[in-house]
Amino acid sequence: MTGPESPRKPELVCPAGTPAALRTAVDAGADAIYCGLANETNARNFAGLNFSPESLAQSIAYAHQRNVHVLLAVNSFATAPRTQMWKDSVDVAARIGADAVIVADIGVAAYVAEKYPDMRLHLSVQAGASSPEAIRYYCEQFGVKRVVLPRILTVAEISAIHRQIPCEIEAFVFGNIGMMSEGRCSLTNYATGISTNMHGVCSPASAVQYVRRPDGSTSAELGPFDIDCYSADESTGYPTICKGRYTNVSRPDPYYAFEEPVTLNLSSLLPDLMNAGVTALKIEGRQRSRSYVQMVVSAFRRAVDDISAGRQPDLGGLAQLSEGGKETQGAFKTKKWR
Amino acid sequence: MAAASLTMGPILFHWPEQQKRDFWFRIADEAPVDTVYLGEVVCSKRTPFFDHSLEAVAERLQRGGKRVIWSTLAEVVSKLDRKVIESFCGFDEVEANDVSALYFLKGRPHRIGQYLNVYNEETIRHLAGNGASHFCLPVELPLSTVSELARAARETNAGIEVQVFGKVSLALSARCYHARAHGRTKDNCLFVCENDPDGLDLKTHSGKPFLSVNGIQTLSEKYLNLSSEIAGLQAAGVSAFRLSPHSSDMVEIASAYRQLLDGAISAGELDARLDAVGVPAQRMNGFVHAQPGFAYVANRP
């Protein structure tokens, strides 16, 4: 991994929810894979997903044989009285030789810094560190080597932050885009009693129901709340509160009060991001299938290689994987998004 | 056990300057609260509207025997946000709502606000080591977690505060949902949030009340009321209880909670007084019971 000033080709950091997806990402050209243990200590704690310590160790061996790094996300918030579980996950990362641990919680960061001072520490997007001051705090206090920036900044802002912090920047370039500041959203807990921060899951499938209505429409329900309703021919997104449609006193027709179901795709901004000093480009989607991983990782592999070699990248064909079949550049292109 | 402290949290909504002034003057003169939190927590664009009243308000509150704490912005994105944070951190007593503020405050006494993620004893120890002396906990914590955190705080002589009344903050965003509701963006919002003194309520397709929008903040539509849980929270070591300002009669609401804390009235009597001042009847207390936050768990002692 490179220092912040090295004008090198950026690292491509790719998601894996299963060992099969991890091998797929490695084979498709990832430089690093991020993944989590199958428990509440990571922010994609979905049913049937993620790694046992044993399968993670085997996966790390597979990746390391091919010079690919594996980063373990321990990036939900350690919740008393269960704090030990997060410490145990950090211990697993140290024991089986993960190349870095990605954390959001101050207590977990303190534990890593104290117990494993040589372990490479990345600050998760879940920490929501969006200002140079916040990032510097984590660097000074815990020796953070890389910050994953929240998806709320413009490329110009990222560039400005780069000049003011002593660590590397990792930025999301593709995938699901949550509307709420990461690590600061209790909407799921409000509706379901399961907390994104404390249990690592947003809109848990166990609380989701799709109900067919007599008129052919489908109601998406989270807990007791019908967060959206689709007509028969409408495409859709994940059943999350921030992508639902609601009414208010002056808007009697349901509207996307927060955001439409769209997927972040910054492929056209890749050269700008690379010039802004971004060390690593991150693809979202640990909950997605290996088919998604294969397609997105290989597309971005080609694009990064093309741009680095001065060729025009071709990034068509990713739209079909997008939520609602729609893409956005989110906050990255312009402040008007806000 | 020290006497339980009653606090008035920062005004979350964009009330007109005169309304804010009148509110705080009346709290200063009439409300039995020990501590008040001043400052704009939600949107730095709103700060100029109240800047020149702050001094008079703080002075009046202090004359009324209230301890004044300055609350910082919960989310920091723009240059203006950063400037506002830095200037607020110059005050003597500050409540940090974002890690940006910790950067300026470390090494001297300060408070930690409910927007900072404090979920475990290690976090308490780390922050206390940097000068944190009081923690207002995140709204979504169950009692079992609150108890553990209060225990850790006691070891560092720090106070623990929990919100007991008002809509609760559920999410923050870079995007302004008030502006969006009116077809605008954050930069050209024209301060439409001023029209909704208690937030803009959202309903689901089937008409179920759900959330409430306040600029970049998403709140519960329901009002939190922990009247029946206060005794348990005190027993767990919570030392301060926060009321979050709404347009209802907050002096009367503060008086009722003060009497409840003093054992002068029952939780049932408090609830009736909330009814009397028009606080919406559908209330919530789920989080502290480890239930969905919106839920109301019958818990009469």
Add this chain to the structure above:
Amino acid sequence: MPRQTSRTAHETPEPFGLASGKLPKMIGILTAPLPLFPVQPILRRMVLEVTRKRPELFERLGPHIHSTYVIDVAEMPFVLRLRPDPDAPGLSAHRRSEQLNADARISGPFSALFDVMDGAADSDALFFSRDIFISGNTEAAVCLRSALDDLDGSIVEDLIQMSGPLYAPLRFALTRLRKPRVGDRA
């Protein structure tokens, strides 16, 4: 966010109309209103074979090895009821009109469902485009998807190899009905 296995408008599809017009006679055995009893032993053998050859499938299912699934392939004249319990596996064919107790029902066209089974298509994308519909216990459906996605190789190929008298029509249906795979592009 859960990865949803996806959905379609075909919860009560009309397989006969669709099938008779578009599919060659070769796969009539799959689409005609045939008696179901000859199919049952074949299905039973298939699920036993999968249980024997793919034990890793069940680890990811966790508690959902005890869930039951109805898999409703639009082009088929019957629906499948799956119980992925390694100790008592079950796979049986039922009339679509039958009231079946199941924890989750997964419906969609042949091409979409089989590609998801094989990890050849992204089920979230098929869900967004509403090619696949799920109802009932969403977590059970998502879990089954995760378990299938972690399998190496093609479980559909495995199944075809095990399908005995259904081999030829299944193989033909597969090549004929499957959309080009996303993975084939790369």
